Amino acid sequence: MNVQTAVSRYSAEFDLPVRGDPITADRYISKHWMDLEIKNLWPKVWHLGGVLAEFEEAGDIVRHNFAKESVIMVRQEDGSIRAFYNSCPHRGNRLILDEVTSVPRIACGYHNWKFDLDGTLAQVQDPDDFANGNPCGKVHLSELRCDTWGPFVFWCMDDDVAPLAEWLTPFPERLKGYGIENWVRVLKLSADCEFNWKIIRDNFNESYHLPTIHPELATFINDGLPDTVFEMYPSGHNAMWMKGHQATTRVDYHTTEVPAPLDDVARAWDIDPADFSGRTGDLRQAIIDAKRRLGPGRGFTNYDSMSDQQLVDYFHCTLFPNLTLTMSPEQLQVLRTEPHPTDPEKCVFQHWCFYPPVAGMKTVATPIGDVPLRHDAVQRHSVYGDGVSVGYVADQDLSIGTSQQQGLNSRGFKGCILPLQEKRVQRFHELLNDYVRGPGDA
Ligand code: FES
Ligand SMILES: [Fe+2]
Known part of the structure; x- marks a missing residue:
């Protein structure tokens, strides 16, 4: 038996x-274990970031702070939702400080770089002052995978993790x-x-x-x-x-x-x-x-x-x-x-x-x-x-x-x-x- x-x-x-x-x-209890999880676990899984009802209009943003990381999910003009690391490519300042917000462009509070909703740098102060020319149109926010299921919006840091629908099986x-x-x-x-x-x-x-x-x-x-x-x-x-x-x-x-x-x-x-x-x-x-x-x-x-x-x-x-x-x-x-x-x-x-x-x-x-x-x-x-x-x-x-x-x-x-x-x-x-x-x- x-x-x-x-x-x-x-x-x-x-x-x-x-x-x-x-x-x-x-x-x-150990910091060593916590560090291993940060390195080897959390980037390898899908994270529930928000619900579709929070993304009614283009420019609606939900921020998800996770441990030391912060991710923003942004509703696009075409209705899709994309996710970006909440970190300014200029010198790293956190971009979005509210949990939920709505903006025409994503602006950094430090030197006022501005990004279109698709993460493309659109405006900087003193654009001629860069050795390689104006960075606008060339620099982008770092993007993560973003997908939806049911009423939920998920994000994932790793490109090799299975697609969300497969990850959620059964x-x-x-x-x-x-x-x-x-x-x-x-x-x-x-x-x-x-x-x-x-x-x-x-x-x-x-x-x-x-x-x-x-x-x-x-x-x-x-x-x-x-x-x-x-x-x-x-x-x-x-x-x-x-x-x-x-x-x-x-x-x-x-x-x-x-x-x-x-x-x-x-x-x-x-x-x-x-x-x-x-x-x-x-x-x-x-x-x-x-x-x-x-x-x-x-x-x-x-x-x-x-x-x-x-x-x-x-x-x-x-x-x-x-x-x-x-x-x-x-x-x-x-x-x-x-x-x-x-x-x-x-x-x-x-x-x-x-x-x-x-x-x-x-x-x-x-x-x-x-x-x-x-x-x-x-x-x-x-x-x-x-x-x-x-x-x-x-x-x-x-x-x-x-x-x-x-x-x-x-x-x-x-x-x-x-x-x-x-x-x-x-x-x-x-x-x-x-x-x-x-x-x-x-
Ligand atoms: S750190 Fe964002 S504009 Fe300078
Ligand atoms: Fe219980």
Whole structure:
């Protein structure tokens, strides 16, 4: 009997071997590791930089500061979006200092060189004062690759990395039914955190922490091992399907009354929860049926293209190395950690929430409460621990980050000991090792 599949429910089709590389503390605390990641990892992956809704007009710019780097994405006259390093070719000054702006030309604040939106130098002071002649038309901003998928804009520093659509495999196909192209980013939250970026990556690559860190989810999401399916893809990305609209099988909710908040959800879909007393697990299918019957009439036009699983379940997509897309039937959460510019024991956490546009719907229930259904209705940056929420489940995940970072600094910590269900954590670190330990960098 294969104990691993019996316990951990890795999908046979999407299981991959791991080597058992040690996962020791140095990768979370050392500057050497951080420098290797800057050199060998971050240039080799696609980065989510913004959303299409931020680029309505030519000259609209979104700046993405990443560690010590800064990238600007610029909407062109022809509607395309191009990405440039945010560094002036004259003497290196950072060009765009706002996170979001709109300009007719990109101007440097130091000596006022001006660039067309396509990055071509268009105007300089004293153009005749250059040994090789006027540099205008000859000098360009350094450009990066830029591409889009769904509502997202991505950039990449390396020309040899696979094209974005290939890099994202299998998610464009697997998420197609949700129709996320026109979903609206309602929340754009971020926070400075006192732990390494990988601490939250590990957290998102396992559900072992749910009973302790998110106990209230037990009556709504079935995190029982026999029912949760883990997948690992050759692309390096992972996923986890959890049955939603169903209580956990770790606790006997299934022969009782329908627990809260599942009872309210049932009523919202015209189902009497009392009809499911003693067989609460059956409610999930009843909600699928009700959504099929009632959803389109309530404005959920994307239900017709969604699978039964997508109508009720939670699909957690962890993209290597640092991006998570958590799909629930009517909400897409982008959860990400990015490294601090200089300190391996700090990071920036970002949480964006998207919702499908539904005719007549004015507000949506978000992880920080009810919020108007419009682009970036709530935007804020905070310092974790100052009492400002980054979303109630995310707050719980972040709550463990600082104490884990502290514990990892102990001389007594000898390396992670992982149960089988944390195989995706193991695989993440082995893939990371392959990137980071380039030739001569061991
Ligand atoms: S550094 Fe930009 S114009 Fe001088
Ligand atoms: Fe969590």
